Amino acid sequence: MRNNKKIALLLFLAAAPLFMQCKDSGEELEPDEENELITTVTLHFTDEASGTTSTFLFQDKDGTGGNDASQFDTIRLAPNSSYTLELEFLDESKNPTDDITGEILEEAVDHLVLITPNPSTALTYHYSDEDSNGLPLGLSGHVNTASAVSGKLKVQLRHQPGTKDGTSTPGTDDVNIDFPLIIE
Amino acid sequence: MKYYITLLLFLVISSISRGQKADCQCFLKGVIKDQHTGLPLPGATLLLLDKNQGVVTDLRGEYLLSGLCPGKYTIECRMVGYSPFHLEIDLQESHEENIGLAEQEIHLKDIEITAQRSDAPSSQPLDVLKGKALFETRGQTLAESMKGLTGVSTLQTGNSIAKPVIHGLHSNRVLIMNNGVRQEGQQWGSEHAPEIDPFIATQISVIKGAAGVRYGSDAIGGVIRVDMDELPYNSPISGEINTVGLTNGRQGVVSGTVQGSLPKVGLAWRAQGTIKRGGNTKTPDYYLDNTGTKERNFSLSTGYRYKGFGIDAFYSLFDTHIGLFSGSHIGSITDLLQVIENGEPLIQSGFTYLVGRPRQEVRHQLAKVEAHYHFPDGNRLQWTLANQRNDRSEYDLHTPRNDSIAALNHPELAMKLNTLTTDLLWDHKPLAGKFTGQMGISTLYQYNLMTGRPLIPNFNQWTVGLFAMERYTHKQWELEAGVRFDYRNLLTHQFVNQQKVSNEFNFSNFSGTTGANYRFNDQLSAQLNVGTAWRAPNVSELFSDGVHHGAAAYERGDASLGVEMAYNNQLSVQYRSDRLTIELGTYLNRIHNYIYLNPLPDPILTIRGAFPAFQYTQTNASFKGIDLSGLWSFVPALSWSSKATYLRAYDLSNDQYLVMIPPNRIENSIIWKIPPVAGLTDLHLTFGNLWVAQQKRVLPNSDYAPPPPAYSLWNAKLSAELPLSESNKLNISLAVDNLFNTRYRDYMNRLRYYSLELGRQVSIRLKWQFNTQS
Numbered sequence: 001m002r003n004n005k006k007i008a009l010l011l012f013l014a015a016a017p018l019f020m021q022c023k024d025s026g027e028e029l030e031p032d033e034e035n036e037l038i039t040t041v042t043l044h045f046t047d048e049a050s051g052t053t054s055t056f057l058f059q060d061k062d063g064t065g066g067n068d069a070s071q072f073d074t075i076r077l078a079p080n081s082s083y084t085l086e087l088e089f090l091d092e093s094k095n096p097t098d099d100i101t102g103e104i105l106e107e108a109v110d111h112l113v114l115i116t117p118n119p120s121t122a123l124t125y126h127y128s129d130e131d132s133n134g135l136p137l138g139l140s141g142h143v144n145t146a147s148a149v150s151g152k153l154k155v156q157l158r159h160q161p162g163t164k165d166g167t168s169t170p171g172t173d174d175v176n177i178d179f180p181l182i183i184e
Numbered sequence: 185m186k187y188y189i190t191l192l193l194f195l196v197i198s199s200i201s202r203g204q205k206a207d208c209q210c211f212l213k214g215v216i217k218d219q220h221t222g223l224p225l226p227g228a229t230l231l232l233l234d235k236n237q238g239v240v241t242d243l244r245g246e247y248l249l250s251g252l253c254p255g256k257y258t259i260e261c262r263m264v265g266y267s268p269f270h271l272e273i274d275l276q277e278s279h280e281e282n283i284g285l286a287e288q289e290i291h292l293k294d295i296e297i298t299a300q301r302s303d304a305p306s307s308q309p310l311d312v313l314k315g316k317a318l319f320e321t322r323g324q325t326l327a328e329s330m331k332g333l334t335g336v337s338t339l340q341t342g343n344s345i346a347k348p349v350i351h352g353l354h355s356n357r358v359l360i361m362n363n364g365v366r367q368e369g370q371q372w373g374s375e376h377a378p379e380i381d382p383f384i385a386t387q388i389s390v391i392k393g394a395a396g397v398r399y400g401s402d403a404i405g406g407v408i409r410v411d412m413d414e415l416p417y418n419s420p421i422s423g424e425i426n427t428v429g430l431t432n433g434r435q436g437v438v439s440g441t442v443q444g445s446l447p448k449v450g451l452a453w454r455a456q457g458t459i460k461r462g463g464n465t466k467t468p469d470y471y472l473d474n475t476g477t478k479e480r481n482f483s484l485s486t487g488y489r490y491k492g493f494g495i496d497a498f499y500s501l502f503d504t505h506i507g508l509f510s511g512s513h514i515g516s517i518t519d520l521l522q523v524i525e526n527g528e529p530l531i532q533s534g535f536t537y538l539v540g541r542p543r544q545e546v547r548h549q550l551a552k553v554e555a556h557y558h559f560p561d562g563n564r565l566q567w568t569l570a571n572q573r574n575d576r577s578e579y580d581l582h583t584p585r586n587d588s589i590a591a592l593n594h595p596e597l598a599m600k601l602n603t604l605t606t607d608l609l610w611d612h613k614p615l616a617g618k619f620t621g622q623m624g625i626s627t628l629y630q631y632n633l634m635t636g637r638p639l640i641p642n643f644n645q646w647t648v649g650l651f652a653m654e655r656y657t658h659k660q661w662e663l664e665a666g667v668r669f670d671y672r673n674l675l676t677h678q679f680v681n682q683q684k685v686s687n688e689f690n691f692s693n694f695s696g697t698t699g700a701n702y703r704f705n706d707q708l709s710a711q712l713n714v715g716t717a718w719r720a721p722n723v724s725e726l727f728s729d730g731v732h733h734g735a736a737a738y739e740r741g742d743a744s745l746g747v748e749m750a751y752n753n754q755l756s757v758q759y760r761s762d763r764l765t766i767e768l769g770t771y772l773n774r775i776h777n778y779i780y781l782n783p784l785p786d787p788i789l790t791i792r793g794a795f796p797a798f799q800y801t802q803t804n805a806s807f808k809g810i811d812l813s814g815l816w817s818f819v820p821a822l823s824w825s826s827k828a829t830y831l832r833a834y835d836l837s838n839d840q841y842l843v844m845i846p847p848n849r850i851e852n853s854i855i856w857k858i859p860p861v862a863g864l865t866d867l868h869l870t871f872g873n874l875w876v877a878q879q880k881r882v883l884p885n886s887d888y889a890p891p892p893p894a895y896s897l898w899n900a901k902l903s904a905e906l907p908l909s910e911s912n913k914l915n916i917s918l919a920v921d922n923l924f925n926t927r928y929r930d931y932m933n934r935l936r937y938y939s940l941e942l943g944r945q946v947s948i949r950l951k952w953q954f955n956t957q958s
Contacts, residue, residue, distance in 0.1 A: 025631040025642035026677035026686060032638035035584035035596055038791050062681060063638075064790040065729035065740065072789070095682070103585035159515065159582060169530065172581075173515030176793035 034093070037063050038100050038175055041155060042088040045143065047081060058177050061092045074180040075153055077123070083143040084128070087113060089157065089175070101139065104157070113138025114156040114168050122149050122183060135166040145183050153181040212249040216241050216261065227660075227703045229760065233258040238762065240706040243659060305664050306655070307699025307713035308395060309756050309769045309811070311336070314387040316866075320903065320917050322949050323428030323437045323460070326382045330408070334827045335392050335769065335811040337846040340933040341375040343433075343465055343942055344477045344506045345544075348378070349932070350392055351771060352807050352831050352845050353405025356722050361399065361409045363498060365552055365570040368603040368630060372640075372722040374934060378408075379502045379548030379574060381481035383426065383439040383458045385410045392811075393771055394752035396695035396717025397666040400626060400649045404717045404750040404775065415452035415487045415496070416443050422911075422955035431946040433475070434535070435462030450489045457482035463537040464507075467940035468925045473533035474507040474540050492558030502548040507539040512938040513581040516793040517888075520736045520937060524889050529939050545577040545595070562613030567606075574601040580637075597637045603630040621654035632723070638730065640723045641678035647671065653697075662701040669694050672720050676727065691720035691747050710757045717752070721745040725779050725800045731790060735934065736888065738788040738795040739781060745802060749776045763818075769811040778805035780835075780842065783886065803837040820857075827851045832881065840883055846932050847879035847891070864916075866905040873898050879931045889937055895928035897921070915951040920944065 039061050046053040056073040077083065089100035104111045108131035115125040115138065123145045127136035160171030216225045225245050231238040232249065241247045311333040313321070321329035327338045327346035338346040339354050347354050355374060360367040362380050370376045382388070391407040399407050416422065423442035429435070443454035460479035464471045483500035511529030514520045523530060549572065556566040577595035584590045609624040628647040634640060653666030671692040678685055699713035728741040756769040782801035787794040809831035817823040833845040853872030860867065879891040903917040925944045929936040 024675075025633055025644050026675070026684075028633050029642050029677045029679065029684060030633075030635050031679055031682070033635065034637045035586075035589065036580070036582060041791065058791065060791060064731050064738065064788075064792075066680070069789055098586075100585065106587065107585055156518075161582060163531075171515075172513055172519050173792050175791050176516040176518060177791060178793070 032093075034063060036159075036174065037091050037093055038089050038157070039063055039092045040088075040090040041175055041177060042090070043075065043155070043179070044086040044088070045075070045077060045083040046086070047078070047083055049081065056179065058179070059092070063093050072179075074182055076182050076184065077143075077145050079145055079148045079183050081145050083145070085115070085125070085141050085143050087139050087155070104137075105139065107161075108137045109133055109135075109164060110159060110161040111137065111174075112158045112160060112164060112166070112168070112171075113141075114154070114158060115141065115143075116154040116156070117181065118152040118154065118178075119149065121146055122151050122153075122181060131164075133164075135164060148184050150180075150182045150184075152178045154178050212252060212257075212259075214247065215245045216247065227709065228261055231260040233260050305395070305398070305653075305666070305697050305699050305713055305715065306662055307664060307701045307711040308715065308754060309335075309392045309711075310389055311392070312387060312389045316903070316915070318385070318388065319426075319915055319949065319951055320901065320919065322383070322426055322439075322951075323430060323435065323947065324382070326378050326380050326388070326408075326410070329382050330388060330390060332827075332851070333390055334767075334813045334829055335809070336390055337829070337849070337932060339374055339844070340930070340935075342472070342475060342509045342512070342933070342935045344462075344475065345375050345377045345508075347371075347374065347376075348390075348408055349846055350390060350406035350408075351773065351809060352833050353773075356402055356719060357404040359395075359399050359403040359407045361407060362550060363410065363412060363500075363552065364554070364568060365550060365572070366400065366605055366628065368572050368601060368605075368628070369546075369548060369574045370576055370599055370601060372724045375508075375544075376576070377506075379504070379546055380410055381439075381458050381479075381483070381500070381502050382410075383441075383481070384412055384456060384483055384500060386413045387411045392769065393713065393754045393773065394695075394715040394717035394750045395697070396715065396750075397651055397653060397668040397697040400651075400668070401647070401670045401672070401693070401695075401717070402719045404719055404748070404752075404773075412454075412485075415445070415454055415485060417445050417450070417452045417487075417489055418447045419443075419445055419452075420955055422953075424951055424953040424956070427950045429948045430462070432942055432944065433462040433465040434537075435460070435477075437461075451486065452489075453484075453486040455482070455484050461537065464533060464535050465942055466535075468927050468943035469940065470528060470532050471534055472509050472511070472529070472939055473531050474510040474538075474543070476507045476537050476539045478505040478539055479503065492560065493556070495553070495555040498550070498552040498554075500548075500550045502546070504544075504546050505539050506544045506546075508542040508544065509935055509939060510540070510542065510581055512935045513542060514736060517736055517795060518793065520888060524937050541579045541583070542581045543579050545579070547573075547575040549573045559613075564611040566609040566611075568609075570605045572601075572603040572605075574599075574603075576601075578636075595636060597639060598635045599640075600633045601630060602632075603628060605629075618658055619654055619656055621652065623650075623652035625650050638678075639728075641676040641727050643674060643676045643723050645675075646673045660703040663699070664701075665696075665698040667694065667696045670718070674720070674723075676723060678727065687743060689720075689726070693718040693747055693749065707761050708757070708759050711755070713752075713754045715752050715754075717750045719748045719750075721747070721779055721800070728800065731792070731795050736795065737781075738790070738797040740784075740797065740799045742800050745779060745800060746777055748779055748802070750774070751776070763816065765813075765815045767811075767813045771807070771809055773807040775805045775807070777802040778835075780805070803835050805833065805835055805842060807831065807833045821859075822857070823855045825851075825853045825855060841881040843882055843886055844932070845879065845881065847877045847894075849874065849876045851875075864904040864906055866903070868901075868903050870901040870903075871898070872901070876930070891931045892929035892936060895926065895930075897926055897928070898923040911956055912952070912954045913956070915949075915953075917947075917949040919947045919949075921947070 040059045043056045044053055056075045057071045059071040060069040091098035091100055117123045123143050126142045127138050129137045129140050131137050155177050156173055157175035158171045159174045163170035216228045228241045230247050239247045239249055325346045327348040330336045330348055335351055337349045339349050340346045350358050356372050360378050369379045389409045395403040395407045421444035426439040428437040437460045439458035441456040445452035458481045463476045465475045481502045485498040487496040511531040552570040554568040558564050576599045578597040580596040605628045607626040611622045614620050626649045631644045634642055649670040651668035655664040674689040676687045695716045697715040701711045703709040726741045726743050728739045731738050752773040754771045759766045779800055779802055781798035784797040784799055788797040811829055813827040815825045828850040830848045833842045835842050851874045853870050856869045858867035875896045878894045899921045901919040906914040922944050927940050930941055
């Protein structure tokens with residue numbers, strides 16, 4: 001009998017952790033922290049003749065997934081005109097908004113912006129800035145449009161840490177957007 | 185969730201000598217019993233390893249080996265459902281003299297052997313890797329070590345990250361029991377390899393097919409058991425040291441085990457540790473940048489036995505740093521297509537041991553206490569409590585742009601998973617001498633904490649399972665049946681648009697198994713098993729929402745997914761004779777509500793361009809296949825071994841093929857047993873060929889590159905044993921894999937778009953055992 005009681009007690013002790021519950025992971029929920037996220041790309045085209053600036057935007061505030069891009073503009077430019085093009089990159093998922101443009105400027109030797117029209121004759125692009133190694137950067141440049149056409153304008157931000165050589169080949173894309181382009 | 189029954193097998197070996205001086209007239213006879221149930225074990229195989237002679241126990245569990253010369257023998261005893269064991273016996277003149285005096289059957293030795301019974305249904309196929317075969321895989325990852333077993337392949341991310349695939353199923357559909365505890369890491373990820381040091385194991389077994397009843401949910405494809413020997417009670421200090429050198433990657437591994445006991449107190453202990461270091465690996469044409477690894481593991485165990493009572497404590501730490509091939513990092517599809525078009529990586533490098541970015545740092549700790557009590561009447565109770573802490577940190581190729589954040593050098597993704605499991609198991613005493621069985625309750629509680637890049641939510645999970653299994657043995661029949669019920673509660677927490685969102689899920693299900701094992705005669709036996717297993721969708725299937733950069737695909741979870749249920753039918757036949765062994769396994773696994781990534785019609789537009797989009801969806805799938813292996817000694821010194829695996833997986837609801845299914849393969853080798861030379865014994869020279877087919881059963885246009893063509897690899901291996909003294913020996917193995925430096929890519933390697941597989945690999949392995957019993 002005494003033995004049975006002992007066994008019962010042992011059994012009870014052994015069974016107790018079966019139903020144990022501990023920590024709640026909801027109390028330690030940390031906000032997402034995506035270091036390399038870029039949510040917004042802004043293109044400022046300033047007509048060199050008139051000085052008027054048109055702004056075109058790609059914006060996906062919650063990053064990849066979740067909601068679709070909230071804004072994806074069509075670039076509309078006048079034919080046979082000259083523009084200065086300034087680019088701006090933001091991470092608007094953070095509060096306050098993270099200014100990626102400044103960070104790219106700091107790390108200019110690791111980044112390269114590529115502007116590629118399709119058809120390739122739609123416009124020509126020239127860099128007007130460079131990094132400390134004298135290689136192009138592309139946060140600002142000049143655009144000369146040709147005759148009226150519609151197509152695409154690809155904007156790429158290449159991340160080329162330690163491998164930047166002025167060409168598009170090294171590194172990987174941080175941004176790769178095909179803006180619809182209408183020259184009319 | 186550790187459940188293994190430690191059964192005491194009493195092996196009584198007797199020897200009779202007839203005649204006074206007859207040189208080779210010794211007998212070895214006895215009976216093999218399952219001591220726990222007291223039932224004799226018919227159909228157990230006894231092998232004299234040095235003589236290539238063997239017998240099978242009869243219906244009364246008795247065996248007889250005759251015509252033996254005096255000398256030393258190693259006996260191996262095998263039985264389906266039991267771990268094989270080894271025993272060294274000495275049939276000597278002195279014993280014969282004693283025997284002569286008694287003039288009757290006398291005990292040469294009474295040997296108590298503790299054998300770990302694998303509790304899987306005995307009607308289910310079981311493949312075991314141990315001893316020499318295990319030694320020859322040393323230095324490889326857990327999954328790679330099992331590649332040689334039929335029906336098992338790997339899913340790889342580069343060469344250092346490999347996951348086991350059983351009958352075409354992997355990740356959450358394969359359960360790993362690490363020392364009796366259900367391994368809980370972030371196993372849903374295809375680039376998350378099992379966090380286990382294979383050197384801990386003295387035996388790795390694979391139970392193929394759905395084994396949900398015994399092991400709980402998730403065991404849809406099968407179960408992998410990583411087991412170590414019982415602690416050496418009543419033995420002096422002994423141990424072994426393993427060293428492995430691999431030329432490709434210039435990798436070195438050292439692992440040591442030392443164990444001993446305090447027989448008077450009833451205590452035994454073991455300490456084990458492994459250090460592994462490797463650098464950049466090389467394909468036939470180029471080095472792979474940042475593919476080094478660094479690993480440090482150790483484990484400690486101790487136990488106490490007193491009469492029927494026993495308690496064991498175990499702790500292990502697995503700590504690895506794995507470099508991921510930097511050429512596989514892409515930002516957009518344009519980047520991926522550029523690498524594929526180039527045909528070789530755009531990033532190339534030389535050799536270095538440095539592990540830079542991108543890399544994974546994983547620590548897995550397991551602490552376990554297990555106690556059991558054998559009641560004098562045959563009942564047995566076992567209780568196990570285990571805690572696992574899994575810390576996974578992933579470092580991306582690029583540090584944050586912001587210098588002050590980058591200086592902190594935090595991982596871009598960190599996951600901490602903490603799991604507590606408890607199991608209570610009761611083996612009832614044999615009923616009517618024919619029924620044995622066990623029942624149990626197991627619980628699992630875990631929570632996951634995430635920081636960094638969003639991937640899966642934080643979650644708390646609580647699971648309880650109840651099961652019972654019965655086995656009936658009668659004459660040549662062994663019948664078994666079991667049933668289990670599991671309940672799972674899952675609570676998730678995450679931020680959606682900077683608002684905390686919590687969700688609760690409840691899943692529950694029954695699983696069952698029934699099977700029969702029939703022994704036609706000493707050589708031929710057959711098993712039929714029908715088993716079910718289920719699996720609740722995991723958090724990544726419920727909540728993924730983002731681009732999976734390794735796969736260049738946008739993957740979206742579905743919080744409305746239900747449970748997945750597998751119905752698996754398996755028929756296997758074995759024929760074993762002195763010179764020929766054939767094992768045939770066939771299976772038909774129907775999985776209802778199989779969760780897979782279904783391509784969505786429209787790609788998803790992201791700031792890095794458009795990515796093809798996939799959503800986790802459920803369908804009905806079928807996996808059918810054949811595993812065939814044979815070993816034929818066509819002349820005494822030469823044997824031929826062949827292993828073939830055939831698998832066909834199909835999406836029944838949509839009438840199309842499933843993707844990422846391992847292609848068919850066949851492996852052939854010729855083994856030459858060389859006579860002992862220069863003190864070396866057990867000399868074997870093996871030439872082998874592995875042929876892997878092209879996977880042609882794929883969805884058209886579902887991939888960036890077509891499945892790689894078939895490939896054929898040659899390998900050679902020389903192994904030997906050098907006995908140093910009575911209880912000290914050295915095992916040596918020299919192997920060359922990919923002998924001809926063949927260029928190939930493997931469909932089941934997720935980095936196949938980016939690079940070739942490894943070139944020639946020369947490996948040398950040494951194992952020194954001291955004071956060993958067997």
